[in-house]
Amino acid sequence: MVAYIVRRLLLLPLILFGISLIVFGMIQSLGSDRLLAAYVNPGLLDKLKPDQLERIKDKYGLNDPMVIRYFKWLGNTIKGDLGWSVVGKEPVKDALLHRLPWTVELALYSIIPVVVVGVWLGITAAVNRDKFVDHFVRIFAVVGWSFPDFVFGLLVLMVFYSVLGWFPPGNLSFWADEVVKSPEFRRYTSLLTIDALLNGRFDIFFDGLRHLIAPILTMSWLWWAYLLRITRSSMLEVLSKEYIRTARAKGLSERVVINKHAKRNAMIPVLTVGGAMVIRLFAGTVIVEMVFNRTGMGSFTATAATQLDYASIMASVLFYSLILVLGNLVIDILYAATDPRIRLG
């Protein structure tokens, strides 16, 4: 297993390098002048003296050949200088840091219903193959998988907000937002709901939750259908294996056969796929945050795209790709740890 992990770890920098090349390449297509606008607050640009301008150009390698420019860019990026965000009206790094927690919160909460509902329904459907439950669940899943997330989101908004008024869009109600911005509200984790609890403000906790339910529902809608199908087919495949027959031949009850012998094997591929899906969940925040008008990395990226805020766009790409790559690594490690055939070579 160690060899396996080491191999995966070695690939990591290579992939990151490749992504950085793509990102860098795309930025360079803008041309030097527009590049400048991406790195520096345009408002200040005009006020700069020629030698200050030259220093900035040097810092970002705008006068240097591509290769040097790349390394300067890489260096700046690692140091956290990602340019200037037009959308956020602040350096990109700060814009990211302000919005990151919201997205992380949304994505993490969404994992729960996806996994719980998807896996549970998938196993139920597989165990009751071809009975009514199975058909019903599968139809539900196919429809779910066919539903674009923004369509579902709009429908949810329409029903639960416009009609019922239960779950409004946005991150917080106005009054809650004021409290959170005030100095008395301490930020421990930057995740609103947890911070609210830690601050003892249950009213803010519930307000945040209220604003989260509809987006979580929308985020998970597509993915629990996907996870369900994967779980079901994995379970079905395992149930047809010889060792299940052996388990029954030993006289074990059906419940033990399924819960102990079958599930353990079925979950292995589900873990890999499910893990990959969790990462795609993050990408889903782009649409969902736009639909529900929430602050976060997703809406930030989408808005940046429409406003051609290139520095922000590229930073977002880096962020999401990093999540994907690291997430895959974690999954690979988990997978190796759970399957004894890989763990022990």
Next chain:
Amino acid sequence: MKKEPILSVRNLKTYFYTEDGIVKAVDGVDFDVYQGETLGIVGESGCGKSVTSLSILRLLDEKGKIVDGSIIMEGKDLLKLSEEKMRSIRGNDIAMIFQEPMVALNPVFTVGDQITEAIVLHQKTDEVTAKKMAVDLLRKVGIPEPEKRVDEYPHELSGGMRQRAMIAMALSCKPKILIADEPTTSLDVTIQAQIMELMKELQREYGMAIILITHDMGVIAENSDRVVVMYAGKAVEYAEVKTLFNDPKHPYTWGLLHAIPRLDIEQQRLYNIPGVVPNPLKFPKGCKFNPRCEFAEEICRREEPELKQIEENHSVRCHFWEKVEEAKRAEVGERV
């Protein structure tokens, strides 16, 4: 000395209800199994021998149904027991080992875990005692360093050791009957011999009956006391092993024996039973073997023969079993 059989199968019929039609996998099988003895079930692939063994333990998948027959063990008909009672018999009174131990053992649990599971379930011991018993069992089946092996996973053992481990698992509760479904088919020839030796040893020690399922006549000859020959879902001949090999009465048995290459006589060509095993969805009318039978006549194409007892401990399902007698005598005459 007329013993009482420990298991009696009468007129067993197991059908599979598939999308393409009804498959009569087992359509009339009769045999008895005696304590301390081995019953061999032999036949080509698809003749229904595996399904027969699965029917005894009622381990068929959803499409399979036992539609007729009785399986009596110690006075009780297994086919009429509740699922709960059946579960207490599986792995306990009747145990089964399968052909491919790599796929028949759960890859994510240790060998020891899988053995102790059965022990804890049926003998209601605690984990620690069960594990000690598992180590002893592994030692008994000839696995070296059993204390180490008990914590290893199936993929860490060799093919032969895996099969031994499966035997250990099956014997963990000292079953009265062991069903072995092609236990050596996927193993090397030398390991095959070892495994069969092991099984015979354990049979002597535990006094259990063995139902040995195989397509290999050689294995049957060396290891059985009685034999059932199956063809197209039916038992076509049932005899003690010596009788079967020296005095076969069914044309199919005769064909099978004939097909074994001989060292003691000169053969120009190896004999081959003409034709192929019929498609279970399209069985021929009358006797299922008739298209391939040298001795077939009109009645064979119309009427299915019954399984008739022609001697003590010898039954045949054929209209013209005497013809086989004649052919054999002629052949022996030739040789002499």
Next chain:
Amino acid sequence: MRSETKRILRRLLRNPSAVIGFSLLIFFIVVAIAAPLICPPQSYNPYMIPIVSWDLTPKPPSDGHPFGVIAGRDIFYGIVWGTRTAFRVGLLVTLISTAIGLFIGSIAGYFGGWIDEILMRITDIFLSIPYILAAIVITSFLGMGLNNVMIALVAFGWMAAARLIRGNILQVREEQYVLAAKALGVKNFLIIMKHVLPNTIFPVLIQASMRIGSLVITAAALSFLGLGAPIGYADWGSLLNFSRNWLLGASGEAFKYWYAIVYPGVTMVLFVLAWNLVGDALRDVFDPRLRG
């Protein structure tokens, strides 16, 4: 071969979800083909939804406008001609990205060695960027418009097909390796292709039909964000872009505008559902056969 096709058709027809899927698909094809008849174009570019009112508030379904009006444009028209757009985007992108994928995968599989390594690493890198993000980024650089969206989707959509054919080639090569003591380069190639191609066609078809659904969703999402089709273009995602503003504006009133969401939304769901069901049905029929 004929009886094989008959058997396949029989099994497909016995599967209710397959029947629904194919029926829906045929329905959409008919609508797409008959678009000029159902909604006669009113300008030189039939894909621009005609403006029927200068008042931007949405109007509920009425006689002349069975699905209502939004942003001054007839929703029904948008949906009918949007069917053509959906097919165009879905099929073109799938076709081209699959072709590219097959090409790259074939090279990787056939040549092996470091060529394979490099191509696979490149595939990994492309796979590391989430699809919708890649599309967003490329369109922001190339500019708005469906053509650019399609380029973006193709640029990041070829990987699955590449892996598929590479896997098949590797499998076949493993078998041929034993035979190849002294093999001519050309002969090897022909042998591999002869074995690989028939085994690959069906999985590729199945994979493609299952991807079209999510592809159309992604393309529509881009239009929804305002990055795809220009304003007023006959595209379902674009229609939903209009409705979003109205939804978020007024609370309590917005249910009035249900038609602006429901009609394009349901259409999209049915379209994607059709492809998913068809893909599922194809896989149910062909996959077990392929597995032996």
